[in-house]
Amino acid sequence: MLGGNAHDSSTFAGTVAGAGALIFGGGTYTLGAGTILTMSSWTMRQGGDGQAVTTAVNGIVSYGGAFSQQSHTTLTIAAGDKLRLTGAASFTGSFFPATVSGAGTLTFAGGTQALNANVVLDVANWVISNDAATSLNESLTYAGAFTLAAATTLSINGEMLALTGAASLGGRIDGSGMLQLSNATKTVAGRGVIAVMVADVGTIEAARGTLAFTRAIGGGGAMSVDAGATLEADAAVASQLSMTFNGVGGVLALGRHAQFAATINGFAAGDAIDLLGAQATAATLQGGDRLVITNGATTVATLQLGGDYTAATFNVTSDGHGGTNVTVTGAPPAAPFIAAMAGLGAASHAAAPAWTPS
Numbered sequence: 001m002l003g004g005n006a007h008d009s010s011t012f013a014g015t016v017a018g019a020g021a022l023i024f025g026g027g028t029y030t031l032g033a034g035t036i037l038t039m040s041s042w043t044m045r046q047g048g049d050g051q052a053v054t055t056a057v058n059g060i061v062s063y064g065g066a067f068s069q070q071s072h073t074t075l076t077i078a079a080g081d082k083l084r085l086t087g088a089a090s091f092t093g094s095f096f097p098a099t100v101s102g103a104g105t106l107t108f109a110g111g112t113q114a115l116n117a118n119v120v121l122d123v124a125n126w127v128i129s130n131d132a133a134t135s136l137n138e139s140l141t142y143a144g145a146f147t148l149a150a151a152t153t154l155s156i157n158g159e160m161l162a163l164t165g166a167a168s169l170g171g172r173i174d175g176s177g178m179l180q181l182s183n184a185t186k187t188v189a190g191r192g193v194i195a196v197m198v199a200d201v202g203t204i205e206a207a208r209g210t211l212a213f214t215r216a217i218g219g220g221g222a223m224s225v226d227a228g229a230t231l232e233a234d235a236a237v238a239s240q241l242s243m244t245f246n247g248v249g250g251v252l253a254l255g256r257h258a259q260f261a262a263t264i265n266g267f268a269a270g271d272a273i274d275l276l277g278a279q280a281t282a283a284t285l286q287g288g289d290r291l292v293i294t295n296g297a298t299t300v301a302t303l304q305l306g307g308d309y310t311a312a313t314f315n316v317t318s319d320g321h322g323g324t325n326v327t328v329t330g331a332p333p334a335a336p337f338i339a340a341m342a343g344l345g346a347a348s349h350a351a352a353p354a355w356t357p358s
Helices: 337-341 345-349
Strands: 004-012 021-032 041-044 053-058 060-063 066-069 073-077 082-085 089-091 098-101 105-109 112-115 119-121 125-129 133-136 140-142 145-148 153-156 160-169 172-175 178-186 191-194 197-206 210-213 217-219 222-226 230-233 242-246 251-254 263-265 272-275 282-286 290-295 298-305 313-318 324-329
Touching: 073 082, 119 140, 153 160, 197 210, 197 230, 222 230, 272 298, 282 313, 290 324
Parallel strands: 004 021, 021 041, 021 053, 041 066, 053 073, 060 082, 066 089, 073 098, 082 105, 089 112, 098 119, 105 125, 112 133, 125 145, 133 153, 140 160, 145 160, 153 172, 160 178, 172 191, 178 197, 191 210, 197 217, 197 222, 210 230, 222 242, 230 251, 242 263, 251 272, 263 298
Antiparallel strands: 272 324, 282 290, 290 298, 313 324
């Protein structure tokens, strides 16, 4: 309904247009297949008598105006269906939450979005794409499939975002909060940047392109880098973590070489450890499992290795950008990533252990 309030129950299957506002102010509403929304604003808010609002999306619906979902409202997206928001959007609960649920997909496809107090995301798929910039201003736990496409930004301004389901990371995550990851991958080309502190309680995999972490990584999970991809750690990495070369040709790039304490598994011929911005003249094995990298008489980094490298030879060469590539010959064959995960089990999904970034 254009420029007014829809009450109690309404079904939409055509076009709603104009310069006015569409307000769902209590009741139940359905956006069916063929719904086209082009009005200037769309608001979901509880009725004047405190009546809740429920809106069902039963089709592929795109909206480019100003969207606001407020307290005591539920937006349900059906399986195979999608709500695609391309303009400014805000989600804000208060005493009652603002809830998005269902087996479908919520997509922020451009524009700016703000997730504020008491927002519940129970929708199966959450996608940020098309240069969208999203701000999370409160803590949030999301258990569905999350996709952050290339050239997008997610700012964590609340205490923490916990992604307990599968997460595909291709854009940039920044802010003052923490990111907890249980099953994160980067499967697209280009550079993805995680510029917040991270708690790895499961797995992080750089499968393609570069996945760069500019802040400390804690937790007790596992990291891996696949053939042809780069995993970059520019700050401290906790000793409870493991890092596995999963296939030949991966690169582990270290910006704070002396603060990388995770155990490195599967390092083999064809792989490289790139010490960013650091010169080195030698890399030698000490104590059977510690790789000590030096520049003359100065120790640049000491890295913990997993496996038997007593018969291996370590080489240092320039990376062509002011740093040093460390490679190996005669090392054990690269172990599959699944082997590095053995024994992680249910503990990988537990809360991250206490840690202090360096």
